Amino acid sequence: MALDFTKHPCFNPDVKGKYGRVHLPVAPKCNIQCGYCNRKYDCVNESRPGVTSNVLSPGQALYYVNDLVDSGKPISVVGIAGPGDPFANPEATMETLRLIRKRHPDMLLCVSTNGLNVAPYIAELAELKVSHITITLNTIDAEISAKMYSWVREDKKPLRGLEAAEHLLRRQMQAIKAIKAHGITLKINTILVPGVNDGHIGTVAAFAKSEGADLHNIIPMCPVEGTMFEDIEEPTPAMIHAARDVAGSHLPQMTHCQRCRADACGLLAEGTTQETLNLIEKAANAPINPDEERPYVAVATREGVLVSQHLGEAANVHVYKENDGLIQPLEIRTLPSKGGGDERWTAVGATLKDCRAVLVSGIGPKPTKVLRDSGVKVIVMEGLIEEALECIYAGEEIRAPLRPTKCGEKCAGDGGGCG
Incomplete structure (x- = not known):
């Protein structure tokens, strides 16, 4: 069955009020620490990346998509965008995509990633007909990158400073080339952080164009408590418009981004509805393999x-x-x-x-x-x-309090782990 790429509301603004997307929160871990990101897994009042009300297993994610389709929601795209990075959780991400493709062969599939660990999976992503991939590329300058990230993890080793920045950029460049070599539509997300990378946006766009990227999305940084950039003010609309004017001379610009949550669902302009929350809670309380x-x-x-x-x-x-x-x-x-x-x-x-x-x-x-x-x-x-x-x-959320203790605290154990 041929996929209709025009039904992706993020890549085609003409259908943003007709077709919707669902983000499946199956990827809780992350392999970098961005200066603007604070991942929360149970917040229903914030609408930004890194936030979700639940984390699902691949089987629960399929169960959830089945319910959404049966409810009649006009979902044309299934995406994975966190709340961490999909390829810091590659097993869960790939299994979810396999399940959705098998059960819903006409559904568009997409992923959004920082690009650090996606390259080994691009060939299979292409086989699964993942049609759209987004990479967050905030800079192509290692010195600026070192200011954007606290650390980058390579296997279990944390890298910092210029070493981390250079490693991340190498991986991102490899990923971008591989994505385009496999004929996948590529969107570049750039988070505009005033005083950090705001003067570098045109350079990023020019580079992305030279590598064959299809769309550029400049996203204003959202100051979040507890992050490195919490005291930096959000870019003004004038700053974003100016950046888009510069970048637009190189690449088409996405101007209708909603800074979606990791569990966003429905039309782009829709918030998180109670109906959606009920369905995702039902899925989260289903067996891991429903x-x-x-x-x-x-x-x-x-x-x-x-x-x-x-x-x-x-x-x-x-x-x-x-x-x-x-x-x-x-x-x-x-x-x-x-x-x-x-x-x-x-x-x-x-x-x-x-x-x-x-x-x-x-x-x-x-x-x-x-x-x-x-x-x-x-x-x-x-x-x-x-x-x-x-x-x-x-199928409801358990609202009893969690115990904020570590293994070995307030129990008869010795803190050495459960043997």
């Missing part, structure tokens, strides 16, 4: 009333089921013995293979990852079991 049969929920509890136990300390979990709208206890299930590292947590995942989630008062990062990889969603909370289970089975 096609699997996982009817139960496990709870780490000492007394059977509250979510009150760290999973590393639990010898057993209480398992519950839903039957005709009623939450009922199923059984108390014994967990594998303590010790054994990852093997123990793999065994716990197998023990909970019919559970969509486990509710705990605490857990270490390693067992969280192992359980999530096995299809079990880990929910860290305190509160009544009954209320939490009602939310899960209704």
